[in-house]
Amino acid sequence: MPVKEKQPGLGKIINLLNNFVLMSIVVSWDGVMAQSVPGLVKFSLGRFQNLSVTRNFPVLTRIPGDITHIIFQFHSQYRNVTVSYDQAPTPNTSLTAHDAGLVSTLRLQQSSLQWYMESPEGKPVSGMAVILPYKARDPVPGSCNLEYNLDIEPNIYLHYNLFETVIRFAPANIGYARGQPAPSCAVSSGQSSRRRLKYDIYQYFLPENNLSEQIFIGHIQKMADIHEVAANGKKLMTLSSDDQPMVSFSSLPGQGVIYSIIVRDPLFNTSASYVPVHTYACSFTSTLDNCYTLGKISTKVFFTIAGMAGLFICFFGHRFFKSELFCMGFIFTAFLFFMLITETTRLSYDMRLSLTALMGVVGGVLLVLCWWRLGSPFLSILIVGLILGFLFSSIIFFTPIGDFEVFRSDVVFWLTFTGIAVVVPLICVRFPREGNITACGVVGGYTVILAVGSYTYTSLTYITLDILKRALNNNFSKAFTNVPFQRIDFIMCTVWAVLTVSGMVLQLYRERTRPVFPPSPYMMWKQERERRKTNILDPSYHVPPLRMRLKSRVEEMFRREEPAGERTPLLL
Incomplete structure (x- = not known):
């Protein structure tokens, strides 16, 4: 024990001597x-x-x-x-x-x-x-x-x-002051304390x-x-x-x-x-996904395809209504499904993104089938309006309004956010063609911004990403969502505005003499079938029903062929 007591003292003396020598120099x-x-x-x-x-x-x-x-x-x-x-x-x-x-x-x-x-x-x-x-x-x-x-x-x-x-x-x-003891930190109150x-x-x-x-x-x-x-x-x-x-x-x-x-x-x-x-919220030294290689290949592929589809619906969405419905159904289903599997599973990011893409395709097909079968565009317009309302509400909370103290409460935030998002589809139902074209321009333009954001940093991607973070993280309500707004962001805002306005103007001009929405293929088929039943002068009236045609075709496939040969006696 005595030896152990002397060693720290010796080391302290050596350090003091080193300090004294260096300071003396x-x-x-x-x-x-x-x-x-x-x-x-x-x-x-x-x-x-x-x-x-x-x-x-x-x-x-x-x-x-x-x-x-x-x-x-x-x-x-x-x-x-x-x-x-x-x-x-x-x-x-x-x-x-x-x-x-x-x-x-x-x-x-x-x-x-x-x-x-x-x-x-x-x-x-x-x-x-x-x-x-x-x-x-x-x-x-x-x-x-x-x-x-x-x-x-x-x-x-x-x-x-x-x-x-x-x-x-x-x-x-x-x-x-020098030479005086530090004031006590344990004082609970008073203007003379810390x-x-x-x-x-x-x-x-x-x-x-x-x-x-x-x-x-x-x-x-x-x-x-x-x-x-x-x-x-x-x-x-x-x-x-x-x-x-x-x-x-x-x-x-x-x-x-x-x-x-x-x-x-x-x-x-x-x-x-x-x-x-x-x-920098990233690592400079990690081998994979470091600060210099941010953005996975799967993310770039996903948003590149989404950006190309968004650019198409921005200018031609209302004209090709089925394509627009597929894209909107994809966005709606993919967003909800990604939140669900992220909250409930521990799958890798690439696996979650793959499953999200798959379910997005299913959601897009289902939305197209709903419009094809029901023939009414209002259900589709409600989905499209909800997507536009979500984006509009996200833009509002992307501004400094989102950092107001009152919105630290999750109840106040989500009630306000949902209220704003629900108002937009109601307006779209009242003005269906204008609302649908507006959604095509705004949402289509934003997907282009997301595609650019997968290759280079832009703060506009956090318009929706912050909402996703708040939905998935219980403690995110306390976080400040302030982001930089620099030259690249002004350029992206200009690109978004130009895409939105030009897409809306082009579609409104081209669709001004057309019906509000294209007719449903299923309803057109039903009307054509009824017309054939009542119009006996139509050549198609005499065409057998599809069921009979298929039955006769199957019977022909399995019918035994008669042997060829002379059936009348020869003349001598």
Whole structure:
């Protein structure tokens, strides 16, 4: 036992000696001799600096006396880096992540600091680092941490899946001067405690369809400093100290998003920034389906065929009514069936998509048969109107209206969504031809957008995808569904509008002199049969019924042929 007690003390003494030697070099020669120490990097307050990390020792000197705590942070695009207070990292003194930061509180008369960085894989990791200073009245991010390993946790923890991205953080504490103890975090109320602090949640989108590391390094600097965050980020909400320190968002695979939190002290009108975190909601290192190869082949094939069919019904749907009904029945049945098998089975994505396509074909055929047999287009128009109403309601909730607090309730959301979706088919029944042509233009144009979205990122695909996510995930109601709207999205909106308007105008012009709907083939067959029964002058009247014709044909097939030969006596 005595030996085990001496080893930790010896290691601590060695670490202190190493720190003292390195700091002595920097302070004494002011960076001249620093170049002879491998990995030693000198920083300045507030200055962003590019680093290539293998094993580095960031050092900060000449810290002003009014600075009470400092946040050191490092960001790489996707490779992890370990940042530590000590040269020998431990879980309580270090953090390994691609967005990592540490808070250092300063002692009296302290004017220099040092941290340690290393690459866990042993390979160089490029990124950007910055050191941000704060004063006595500024809040201390993560100072009331009770959940994570570090004593003071300024980092934002991010987790994502197919449906949502969730960020969590440790509560902050009010600021305090050098040499003074930190205020208690256990105070339950009062304006003199941390309960007065507010947390502003910010979001920033990187350029669409751009996974460049240089682009990331340039834009992460816009979300590190307080003033830059407020100027460039989009403020989504404000949490109080009584709220749960967690916020969820809709996942956007392949789209870079930066999240940052600013904690404010309303009493002193001061603020501090947590270490920002970013995600692409995908993996850069996985062998299959990584950020560079997003989109399965099955998805591309499925939506490419759907886009071609949608382009056809956009311009010719009403003229070729049976083809339109098949496509609409396919969409209606496939959407419902995909939700059903996703909710009730654990089949692979490709298997679910194959079964969805099969059931979509069955649904399309059934809708065509219903119209063929019943002869009334109103049932078909109701289905078409429901699809148009679903899309129209999805567009409404795709706007900022969908993030209103009242719609966090599933009951309110689904009642409102269903009410809007049901109104549209009622209008279509009142104006059947115009409603059907409108549905052809809008739905057909959107399937083209979905086909494009299977090859390149566009936010318009989330018009319906967010509704699907909410239907399949019980916790998605708490997620913010904000998405970027950049140049590609404006182009896709223009394409959608042009397809919709041109398709509607073309069909309305061409169908203006035709019947509202083409006659049902079954009804035409019945009328033709009745006409043949009553019109004896029609040659077809004397044609035997189909049943008799088939019977006679079968009898001919099995009738025995008579032998050929002379049947009359020969004349002598």
